[in-house]
Amino acid sequence: MASRRVFHLHLVSDATGETLNAVARAACAQYEDAHPIEHVYALVRGPKQLERVLGEIEDAPGIVMFTMVNEELRQRLEARCAELMTPCISVLDPVMGALGTYLGRESSHKPGSQHTMNAEYFSRIEALNYTMAHDDGQSAGDLDLADIILVGVSRTSKTPTCIYLANRGIKAANVPVVPNVALPPDLETATHPLIVGLTTSPDRLIQIRKNRLLSLHEDTDTSYVNHDAVGDEVAFARRLCARNGWPVIDVTRRSIEETAAAVLNLYNERQKEVG
Structure with missing residues (x-):
């Protein structure tokens, strides 16, 4: 070698x-x-x-x-x-x-x-402000103003993907999916945004979560990284997306850029259909 x-x-x-x-x-x-x-x-x-x-x-x-x-x-x-x-x-x-x-x-x-400060520039700033205000389930009842909403269990790269999209002028919100925790009421009634589910393999998710806990010096003996519990979380999120007809992207082997590109492909296809 x-x-x-x-x-x-x-x-x-x-x-x-x-x-x-x-x-x-x-x-x-x-x-x-x-x-x-x-x-x-x-x-x-x-x-x-x-x-x-x-x-x-x-x-x-x-x-x-x-x-x-x-x-x-x-x-x-x-x-x-x-x-x-x-x-x-x-x-x-x-x-x-x-x-x-x-x-x-x-x-x-x-x-x-x-980098000229034109309308496109200010559109990106507006999108970034919206995205930061609607991170991790934050909602003021205005999720229908989003262009894209990403849903998924914790640590499926929702936030960095949203920020990547916002830098391209896309108003992107993200909502965590937690079993037995109600979703924002305006999520399932939203008609304007494209809603996409992000998922990953339970094994990969456990690895990421353990690394996260270790970086915070927290105990890794918790249901947050329990294999059965994580498997149930992932399955619950998939059923939620299937029930609502939301497309799902598996991010197990995707970079943030690749995930964002896949989301944008879905978004552009939808824009053609409604346009």
Whole structure:
């Protein structure tokens, strides 16, 4: 088996760096035997900032990936990397080139354009506020204002999935399912939101819950992690979803991003049906 390779990865951006970081991590994830040491430089928009970055690249040579629209700074970065014989990659150039050719237009060359405070931005903030106010069963009788409601037993990743969705402008609430505990009255009467059940295998759920209890220095000898009790919880939640016709997603082997993508697929399909 090949030894794990450690290398320096310099991520240089003239904006927040979110796009660059996501692309870099997605690419690195395809190489299980590689471990990048990330050096992240955001809001690099002037010569002084760039010189500091170049100094750090020289001190720790590796791969450089960047998103920069200022042509002078780009050329300086690429030229210095060439002198150091360090790979230097503009991750957006192929996409922007293809898009520009198709549209027959030049790009705006404006750094951080995707973060402009427009209507979409404020929609995301509104969605995030709604989601945080409707976490873990909190309800002011307005669950019908949600776009999506996630239901499921404790520790099925409802909260992080909702936050992920909110960052995409989706008002997402979540409601815990506990046997013998009444659900919010406005849940089963809600007609506007898509309601989705999240489930997982009892064994996986017990493992997650035990880790949670240990992190809180609490006793793990409780029905919260009892195999029979957890199995009953999961079965109860499945019956609840089946009775109400709510689709169910098994999150046992899914990341938060994969769960959110599956929820969004269901949501988009529903929007087409009602639209």
